[in-house]
Amino acid sequence: MSKAGTHTGAQLIWECLTREGVTTVFGYPGGAILPTYDAMVDFSIRHVLVRHEQSAVHMADGYARASGRVGVVVATSGPGATNLVTGLATAMMDSTPLVAITGQVGSGVLGTDAFQEVDITGITLPVTKHNYLVTRAADIVPALREAFAVAKSGRSGPVLVDITKDAQQGRADLDWEAAEPIRHLRHLPPPLDPEALARALELIRHAKRPIILAGHGIQMSGARAEVLTLAERADIPFALTLLGLGAVPATHPLSLGMMGMHGEAWVNKAIQEADLLLAFGMRFDDRVTGKLKEYAPHAKKIHIDIDASELGKNVPVDVAIAGDLLTVLRALLPDVPVADRSKWLKQIRGWRGDSAVRDIKNLPDDGHLYAAHVMHDLWRLTGGNAVVVTDVGQHQMWEAQYYHHDAERSLITSGGAGTMGFALPAAIGAKLARPEAEVWVVAGDGGFQMTFAELMTAVQEGVKVNIAIINNGFLGMVRQWQALFYEGRYAATPILSPDFVKLAGAFGIHGQRVDTRADLAEAVAAARAAEGTALIEFRVEQEDSVYPMVPAGAALHEMIRRPATHAGASAIAETGSDPV
Amino acid sequence: MPHVLVVYTDDEPGVLTRVASLFRRRGFNIHSLTVGPTERPHQSRMTIVVDAEEATVRLAVEHLRKQVSVLEVQQLGDRPKVVRDLALIRVAAGLDVRSEVLQLAQVFRANVVDIAGDSLAIECTGGPDKIDALVDALRPFGILELGRTGAVAMARGSRASPQPRLTAAPQPASNQAMSV
Known part of the structure; x- marks a missing residue:
């Protein structure tokens, strides 16, 4: 290990992040990244401790999408690093600029299956724009500077920098100018034709x-x-x-x-x-x-x-x-x-035609609560000014249909990858990026259960997000496909949930349940007024489906419309079919 | 139809994996891939022969151009080019047929690089068609082992300008490379 040099590798990492304008990072410590965490306390960058590394990437993703800045993630080697993969794939598909820094075992034992060693640059190769394995302190600044440049340039995306423990502990001079990145300029779009x-x-x-x-x-x-x-x-x-x-x-x-x-x-x-x-x-x-x-x-x-x-x-x-x-x-x-x-x-x-008028959201409350009602009313009650972060599934489509987004960066959702569990962590990131914004999580009962441990992160960090859980007791979108294309065999789609209000209580946050449309406005007002993060469970119609729908592989004009008749003469029956 | 791509990359760990992984992931079929050092320090040059439609190859080129470690991609297309492949062929050649095999090797301007009791190892360089032809010709004798490098390719230079160049040597066809 070199004794020469003004900084340790770990200090260079934080020096670099500071100079790149980073104010917040999302991460989870561990053995191979310990030198970096040790050096962190001397820098004024906020660290958000997550409950699972996947959520750290989603938070950085939400942070980046809400603000346009580069999101930054820190994790340790081995399982810490592999837990990033789904988040990186999500960011890659939706072109979010991220830099993920992972600790790696010492360069002397690389390739020996050392404790918590995984080949994370190999694993993340197809889900990053580029990645680096850094084994010397002197290479840290050039790698990180280039990582930021690559993440932001052209079609933006995630970049991973894997840094061995001895590189973090080694010493090198800080030569910022010499590390000026140039390779990202190689493939700029050609001049306009x-x-x-x-x-x-x-x-x-x-x-x-x-x-x-x-x-x-x-x-x-x-x-x-x-x-x-x-x-x-x-x-x-x-x-x-x-x-x-x-x-x-x-x-x-x-x-x-x-x-x-x-x-x-x-x-x-x-x-x-x-x-x-x-x-x-x-x-x-x-x-x-x-x-x-x-x-x-x-x-x-x-x-x-x-x-x-x-x-x-x-x-x-x-x-x-x-x-x-x-x-x-x-x-x-x-x-x-x-x-x-x-x-x-x-x-x-x-x-x-008159489909907008006849739409389900405008129908009177007949005792059934519909997700469409929830979305429409949420849009109305927030004046359409909220940043809404959705999970993946039916509620995501209902949100897209019934919450009308006027402002840029006001909808954050996992589009390309369709990653369940995205909403809550991404919303926490979004709120940290834009503290002045009203941030709503819209999630299903399935997806929410994937990452709800991050409620504690919100509490620990003093972050206020409002959460609307659209609970229909099913993995709804999969159930819908089973209903339409698998003869109604509901294999593994009914899903139980905990008592969400009690769950909110356990996390020390405001919690409320809504079963009828009449109670909706008051609950939303209470959640907005609550000091910290607040959760509302909306118990909606269990077997409602998202219409209209183009079945996968069908032509765009071959849409399945909302059925004209429906047993039970619920609101669904009254909507009739779309006029087109 | 085989397309020939010439790819200049930084000479750094993992580049070959990146390029190979890209082809695998996007479902592009690699016929051959060779890599080696170049006239430029710290740079490698790959020759990739891809079996695909024109449109697919264009996409592969655009994906290659997105790689941070890739400096330049040339699609040789229909341009005049030199394509060379090297083969080492061990062929069964007992004393009864040895002279016949040697004659064949001579016809193909191939060299004998090893003589064993009952076999010969032949080295042959040339376009892929020539090597295919030699392999076909040797097959009746019994091919015991065959190794080929895969194609290395280069665009032919222009004959049109006999004037002495005043400027530096041109970049290897970077302009023409855009015509994909």
Whole structure:
């Protein structure tokens, strides 16, 4: 071990994080990362002690998505490191910029199956943008600086830096300038191709039935104003992906709402009838396109994405532009002509019909509490101003349908990976990133039970999030698929829950149960007023399903609608089928 | 149809795994992959032959370009190129057929690199087609062992400009590499 050098490796780690502007890290200590934790106390970075390392990544993920900053995770070697994998995969799929620092056994015993040794750089290779194994103190600053640069640049994503214990204990000089990262600049998008821009403009000019497909990339690029300018000037409506919700305002007159598997039927109909799709920062995921062969068959397609490997991956396009959306739109906008497409907009309004009026959320309380009611009322009661962090499943889709997100970064959800257990930890991270924001967790009874130990993290850190558990006694989305596609055999989907109110009591937080819609507003008010984290269990209709739905592998216009009749003549029966 | 990619990477641990893992994960079928040092210090050069459609290969190239450790990707495509493969072939060659085998080796400009009692080891360099042909020709004698390196490829230089260059030597086809 070198005695030379101004800093220990562990000090260099914190020095580096400080200089990168990091104020909060999420982590869990252990043997191989102990030198780093020991050095931490001399730095003014807040450490949030989680109850499971997977939650540390989700917290950093929520922190990053809520703020646009890089989330940072610290964990030890072996199981500490492997527990990060699901979180990293979640961040990778949804392009969240993260840096995860893991301790590793001493370089002298690497490869010997030493205590708590795992090959975490090998394991995380496909779920990170890049990763590093650092075995010398002198390599720590270059690796970390590059890790931050890689995490943020291009299509952002998670990066893991595995640092051996002897590297943390060794000494090296801090030479910040010499560690200036450059490799991330190798693969910047090529300069814009004027010919491609001209072809895109030509398509926009001649389109009679264009639709903008608004994706996550709009927020990542900061192109909200440019997208809206283009939409308004050219009179083009926009449909949103799940992760695009909030990128452009839901209540904008040109907003159609969410597209895809659980999008509204008229939105998917409009996409199928469109003659031009302008895909902005989205990747034609299978949940968005349905059956590819029959996807938007009449439409020319313009695809703008910062990741060139997404262009032409799923859907062949007529104009593919690899680049930062903001840059591309700024180049396009001066030549986008003012247009009037009221005929097309009227046609879409016709498809929409009165479905909004007849929707389940507007129905009177008939004794059954529906998740749709909860979402709609939550939206109304919070003025649509909350940051909502959802888990994965039915409640996630109901939230997307009934909570109208106007603000950017106001919906945080695991889209690509669909990671259950994401919501509570991600919400804690979001609240720490934006303490002024009202943060709501919307989770199912299944997903919540995966990570509810983090309630104690919220308590220990003094974090206030409000939690709505949508409890239907089932793993609801899986049950729905069993009902629709597996002849109603409910294999392993009925799930028991603890008494959530008592559970809240055990954690020392406010807890309440709501069974009827009439009690909803008061409970929400009480939760909002509670000093710390507050939990409401909503006991909702057990066998409700998310409609409309495009079955996996079906074409976008082949949607399953809410059944017109339903035994028991509940509110479901009264909704009738969608008019489209 | 086989496509030839030339990939320059940093010479650092794990690069080969990254590239191989990328091909495996995305379901791209690697026909051969060779790697070795280059004219540039601290850089490795891979020649990857991929069996796939044009569109798939374009995606593979874009995925390679996203790797932090990858400096440059050239898709040789239809450009004139030199592709070379090296094979070591141990063929059964008792005294009765030995001269016949030696003649064949000569025709293919292959070298005999080991002579054993009942076999010969032959070294042959050339385009993959030439080596396939030699292997086919030797097969009736009995091939005991066969090892091939996989292709190493290089684009052919331009013949069009006889003027002396005033600038430094061109970067290895980085401009043309964009035409994927």
